Amino acid sequence: MNLKAERLVPGKKDAFYWEHIQRYRFTEKYIKNKYVLDLGCGVGYGTAELAKLGAKKVVGVDIDKKAIEYAKTKFKIQSSKFEITDALDLPFPDKTFDVVVSFEVIEHARDYKKFIIEALRVMKPRGYFIFSTPNALQHRAGTSPYHTKEFTPQDLRQLFPKIQLFGQFYLNKEFLRSESEYFKRYNKLTFGGNK
Numbered sequence: 001m002n003l004k005a006e007r008l009v010p011g012k013k014d015a016f017y018w019e020h021i022q023r024y025r026f027t028e029k030y031i032k033n034k035y036v037l038d039l040g041c042g043v044g045y046g047t048a049e050l051a052k053l054g055a056k057k058v059v060g061v062d063i064d065k066k067a068i069e070y071a072k073t074k075f076k077i078q079s080s081k082f083e084i085t086d087a088l089d090l091p092f093p094d095k096t097f098d099v100v101v102s103f104e105v106i107e108h109a110r111d112y113k114k115f116i117i118e119a120l121r122v123m124k125p126r127g128y129f130i131f132s133t134p135n136a137l138q139h140r141a142g143t144s145p146y147h148t149k150e151f152t153p154q155d156l157r158q159l160f161p162k163i164q165l166f167g168q169f170y171l172n173k174e175f176l177r178s179e180s181e182y183f184k185r186y187n188k189l190t191f192g193g194n195k
Helices: 015-026 045-052 065-074 112-121 153-159 173-177 179-190
Strands: 035-039 057-062 080-084 097-103 123-132
Touching: 015 045, 015 097, 035 045, 045 057, 045 080, 045 097, 057 065, 065 080, 097 112, 112 123
Parallel strands: 035 057, 035 097, 057 080, 097 123
Antiparallel strands: none
């Protein structure tokens, strides 16, 4: 599978990989023994990581049929499964999941408000919606042709009055060792990058 439309297909564990995997590792204390939805799972590496981190059951969903086919072939883990579905019309009943995880997806949604409504609909009361998105105030914001909406911290606070915001910092050795290679790859991917 080729890397297209900002999709990570794991191969070499370079900085691009570590940037993505650290987001999933952040969730560990929230997902232990929980029923988790990986919303916009891509090729499934994050769904597999959530299962390894101790989620009771993980469902990875993505609208891309090829990505889900790849995930089903590559990441066969008993406590996880993959489904082709549109994030704007999830096939799950209300209050199904303890935690909804969605990394670097909301900025691609054709209707981000519907995306949020669906994520919150399938989440149990007192559950967690853990997501990441580029900060629109950062250098190179607005340069990705794949993003429909980029958010500032203020935008997110207006959408989620009880939000807790975090930044991502690259302190692990794996990232720092391959940072130069990461930026070369990322700049090619987003026509100027969106760090």
